[in-house]
Each structure stands twice: as C-alpha cells, then as structure tokens.
Amino acid sequence: MAETVIIASEILWRDIRGEAQRAAAADPIFGKAVAGAILAHDDFTSALADLIGRRLGGTAAERERFTTFSRDAFRGQPNLVEAAGRDLRAIVLRDPAVAGLLPPLLHFKGYVALQAWRVSHWLWRHDQHDAALLLQNEASNVLQVSIHPAASLGSSVYLDHATGIVIGANVVVGDEATILQNVSIGRHGGLPMRSPRIGRGVFIGSGATILGDIDVGDFAKIGAGTVVTADVPAGCTAIGNPARLTNCPEPASAA
Known part of the structure; x- marks a missing residue:
C-alpha cells in the first residue's frame, strides 16, 4: 500500500x-x-x-x-x-x-x-x-x-469557488463531494448536538445550509440556497427552504 x-x-x-x-x-x-x-x-x-x-x-x-x-x-x-x-x-x-x-x-x-x-x-x-x-x-x-479540525472529509473533494464555506466540528463529508461557495454545514440548536453526515459524490450548491443530526445520501444533490434539516435519501435532489425532495430514484419522504 x-x-x-x-x-x-x-x-x-x-x-x-x-x-x-x-x-x-x-x-x-x-x-x-x-x-x-x-x-x-x-x-x-x-x-x-x-x-x-x-x-x-x-x-x-x-x-x-x-x-x-x-x-x-x-x-x-x-x-x-x-x-x-x-x-x-x-x-x-x-x-x-x-x-x-x-x-x-x-x-x-x-x-x-x-x-x-x-x-x-x-x-x-x-x-x-x-x-x-x-x-x-x-x-x-x-x-x-473555515473547516473545523474535528470535521472529517474524504478524498477527491472539490471546494469550487471556495468563498464563505463553513464546515463545523464532527461534520462528515464523503469522497468525491463537490461544495460550492457560501455553504454552511453544521450542528442545529437543541439536543443531541450532532452534525450532518454527507455521503459520497454529493453535490452541494451555492448558499445551501445543512444542519443537524441528519444524513445526506450518496450522490444526492442540494440545490442553491436550499435549507436542509432532515435526511436526504441517496440519489435525491433537495431544493427550497424548507427543503423538498425531487428526482428521487424511488419514493422518498419529504425533507
């Protein structure tokens, strides 16, 4: 190796x-x-x-x-x-x-x-x-x-434009993720104070906010300006504030 x-x-x-x-x-x-x-x-x-x-x-x-x-x-x-x-x-x-x-x-x-x-x-x-x-x-x-040292990021990650990106402590970002400018990923108020887990190959559009003890599944897409506070299943696209799901490979509940 x-x-x-x-x-x-x-x-x-x-x-x-x-x-x-x-x-x-x-x-x-x-x-x-x-x-x-x-x-x-x-x-x-x-x-x-x-x-x-x-x-x-x-x-x-x-x-x-x-x-x-x-x-x-x-x-x-x-x-x-x-x-x-x-x-x-x-x-x-x-x-x-x-x-x-x-x-x-x-x-x-x-x-x-x-x-x-x-x-x-x-x-x-x-x-x-x-x-x-x-x-x-x-x-x-x-x-x-600003990426907290206690966060965890995979490889083949692309921070595109890379202005105003904030990734908080204990956030997990998988391999091959793409993150555009002005994205915030971190904890949400209340307990438990858990951070998001971003899967492999996820695309996060500019100005998106992802908060709380949630999972964003592999190859999901988060649209520009979207606010995500609930799970996004693999392969789905989340858009809007609050986020709603579209283009899912199979039926999924609303984000």
Missing part, C-alpha cells in the same frame, strides 16, 4: 513538473513564480507544504511555522499526500474550465484550504489542538474557508 502511494505521488509530481517547465518556457515572468513554487522542490510533499506556508503565513516566521506543521503531518501520515493528489485530479475532472494540474494547485484557494484542513485535522488527532485551531483560523481569515 505504501509503495502504491509513493508511485502515485511520483506520477502526479512528474505531471506537475512537466506543466511547470512548459509554463516557465512559455512565459519567463510567470516562470520565476513557477520556479519558486514548483521547480525548486524535489517532490510533491515539499511543494505542497511550502504552498500552504506561503498562502497562510503573512510573515516569514508564520510561513515557516505553517510549512513545518504541514511537513510534519505529511511525514506522519503519507496518505494525506495521496488524498491531496486525488483532490487535485478531481478538480481537473470536474471543472471544464481547468486544463491542467498546475493552475488549481497554484491559484485555487479552495484547494489550499482543503489541504490546510488536512494538516489541521492531523494536528487535532495528535492532541495539538492549539496549533490545529491556529491553522483553521488563518485559513478562515486568508482564504475565507
């Missing part, structure tokens, strides 16, 4: 470096930025840790701190790097406006915010709660994406 992860990371890094070399040759001015961000590094792990540090750190000391946090997490749990690679390839597969790996890696703040969360989650699970919350706070301030 570890060997497979290493091979996948090496293939991804080869593809990224190839794009970076072509971009640098085509535009010498942009090439300087590419050289520092990509070509100066030996592997994807090093480049990604440096990218998180650059994007979150306002000072040299802060950049070094966040880079070190990231390196420690990636070394401590190598499959975080594999998940980061899957997240990157997911953007290319799902966004028709993206033609390669380099643009989302360098310029998509949702991608950086997601990888910063992966680091903060690792810190949280290793009882470094202050460091984890510091990383969350900086990602929220700089990137306008």
Whole structure:
C-alpha cells in the first residue's frame, strides 16, 4: 500500500513538473513564480507544504511555522499526500474550465484550504489542538474557508469557488463531494448536538445550509440556497427552504 502511494505521488509530481517547465518556457515572468513554487522542490510533499506556508503565513516566521506543521503531518501520515493528489485530479475532472494540474494547485484557494484542513485535522488527532485551531483560523481569515479540525472529509473533494464555506466540528463529508461557495454545514440548536453526515459524490450548491443530526445520501444533490434539516435519501435532489425532495430514484419522504 505504501509503495502504491509513493508511485502515485511520483506520477502526479512528474505531471506537475512537466506543466511547470512548459509554463516557465512559455512565459519567463510567470516562470520565476513557477520556479519558486514548483521547480525548486524535489517532490510533491515539499511543494505542497511550502504552498500552504506561503498562502497562510503573512510573515516569514508564520510561513515557516505553517510549512513545518504541514511537513510534519505529511511525514506522519503519507496518505494525506495521496488524498491531496486525488483532490487535485478531481478538480481537473470536474471543472471544464481547468486544463491542467498546475493552475488549481497554484491559484485555487479552495484547494489550499482543503489541504490546510488536512494538516489541521492531523494536528487535532495528535492532541495539538492549539496549533490545529491556529491553522483553521488563518485559513478562515486568508482564504475565507473555515473547516473545523474535528470535521472529517474524504478524498477527491472539490471546494469550487471556495468563498464563505463553513464546515463545523464532527461534520462528515464523503469522497468525491463537490461544495460550492457560501455553504454552511453544521450542528442545529437543541439536543443531541450532532452534525450532518454527507455521503459520497454529493453535490452541494451555492448558499445551501445543512444542519443537524441528519444524513445526506450518496450522490444526492442540494440545490442553491436550499435549507436542509432532515435526511436526504441517496440519489435525491433537495431544493427550497424548507427543503423538498425531487428526482428521487424511488419514493422518498419529504425533507
């Protein structure tokens, strides 16, 4: 398994470096930025840790701190790097406006915010709660994406546009989910204070709100501006406020 992860990371890094070399040759001015961000590094792990540090750190000391946090997490749990690679390839597969790996890696703040969360989650699970919350706070301030370190997200996740996204503690988001801007997912008032569980391949439209101890089934769709406070069965589409179900693969009760 570890060997497979290493091979996948090496293939991804080869593809990224190839794009970076072509971009640098085509535009010498942009090439300087590419050289520092990509070509100066030996592997994807090093480049990604440096990218998180650059994007979150306002000072040299802060950049070094966040880079070190990231390196420690990636070394401590190598499959975080594999998940980061899957997240990157997911953007290319799902966004028709993206033609390669380099643009989302360098310029998509949702991608950086997601990888910063992966680091903060690792810190949280290793009882470094202050460091984890510091990383969350900086990602929220700089990137306008706030994902609590105690949340749980799968791989191949795409935060599209990634402004105003809030994902609370203990929320679960499955593999291959797509989340657009201004989405809030978290606990609802009252007891028990449980958080939503989002299944695999779920699409959540802009401005949607998902609250409470509920399940959103695999491959469900949540429409823009929808407010969901009850279960959404797999494959259904939820629209409106309050949410109602449509396009279900089989009869389902109203959300």
